[in-house]
Amino acid sequence: MTGRHEGAPTAPESYGVTDLPALPKLGGLFTKGVAGSAGKRPKGEVRLPEVVYRVARVDTSGEGAHLAAYLDLLGEPSSDVLPAGFLHVLAFPLATAVMVRGDFPLPLLGMVHLKNVARVLRPVRLGETVEVRAWAQDARAHRRGVQVDLVAEVLVDGDLAYQGVSTYLAKGFTAPDGAAPAQESPREEWTAPLPTARWKLGGGTGRAYGAVSGDQNPIHTSSLGAKAFGFPRAIAHGMYSAARALAEVGPARRGEAYEWTVEFFRPVLLPGTVDVAIRYVSDVDAVGSGSAGVAREGAAGGFVYDGWRSGKGTRNFRGTVRPL
CATH class of the missing domain: 3.10.129.10 (Hotdog Thioesterase)
Incomplete structure (x- = not known):
């Protein structure tokens, strides 16, 4: 695959690919996640499902009204280019589908969103047909539990156009191999500018x-x-x-x-x-x-x-x- 930025994560080689016919709807996923969260309690080390979800063809030509509403709400100028925030919205349901799997060990309810890193490597324009991928990786210790990365990608003609890495915290869980929490950088003194x-x-x-x-x-x-x-x-x-x-x-x-x-x-x-x-x-x-x-x-x-x-x-x- 070309167009991958240096430092951008790739799915582990052990992961298999599961193809879905279309991007799922968030409403149904959230209902499933709520129902499944009750049974996901700290019990041993966290092991993530080794799977990449993929939707091979997503036609964005029908997203015109959706894009216009997004741009207007967020204050983006009118354009046929999908900004990174909209690409996050487009791919988020697929990442959520990974998180509500029965073998995903962390509960959707109560997950704390810590940070995001997103890269746009080339413009994605309204009307292009894209491929969307998502997976979970790198469960690691945090002083309050386990943090995990959900990676979502958008590809155009086989080239990586967008990648977003969302880091979440599940409190009370234990990282694989009982790893000690990574040393956190001390919060610097901050004065509002x-x-x-x-x-x-x-x-x-x-x-x-x-x-x-x-x-x-x-x-x-x-x-x-x-x-x-x-x-x-x-x-x-x-x-x-x-x-x-x-x-x-x-x-x-x-x-x-x-x-x-x-x-x-x-x-x-x-x-x-x-x-x-x-x-x-x-x-x-x-x-x-x-x-x-x-x-x-x-x-x-x-x-x-x-x-x-x-x-x-x-x-x-x-x-x-x-x-x-």
Whole structure:
């Protein structure tokens, strides 16, 4: 396979491929995941299913209205190019299908979304027929349980066009081989910078994003549903916040090929006001290590974004957008 970015994960050789006739619907998957979560409790080491789900032909020509609604909600300019956030939405049901398998050892309910790393290697345009793949890999120790990567890919004519790696945490579980948790980097001292934008998010934000993403998890769409999981009220989808920041960087500045990352700290409560700062740095990889803005030899510049509760020092998320 050509067009794979250096450092992009590949499915382990031991994994088999299971072909599905079409992308599944999230509603049915979520119902299955809720039902199956009750029986998935910590009991021995976590072993992931060695399978890649694949839908060989997904015709995007019928996605015009869906794409337009997504672009409008997130603030992306009108275009026939599918931004990384929309490609995440397109492939997410297939990754979810992996997570609700009977032999997937972690419960869908209660999984904590920690971070995302996505790369667009070439533009995907409305009307192209694509291949979508998804699998789970790298179950590893976290101080509060096990974290696992769900990898989703979109290919055009056999070439990798998009890859997204979503990292989730399942609390209380044990990593394979009883591995000790990886040493976590200490959280650096952080002071809110001058905001470049202020988002006033209404109580219906979760329902609006749920309508375009298909993710109708009640923690995002209902105060009662959110309270059942310990939140004071509904919370915004993490990928809504990340995709809106990506939109504010804009297509011209991120280019046709780019890397987009996000790390989540605290949920954004709805309704709420989020201050956002987007700034250019000469060394994206140094952000968070105390060296932001100091260029290393061969460093790659790009944009860094932070989001925090308006008027407070409560940091909700941070991420990067870097042209490739």
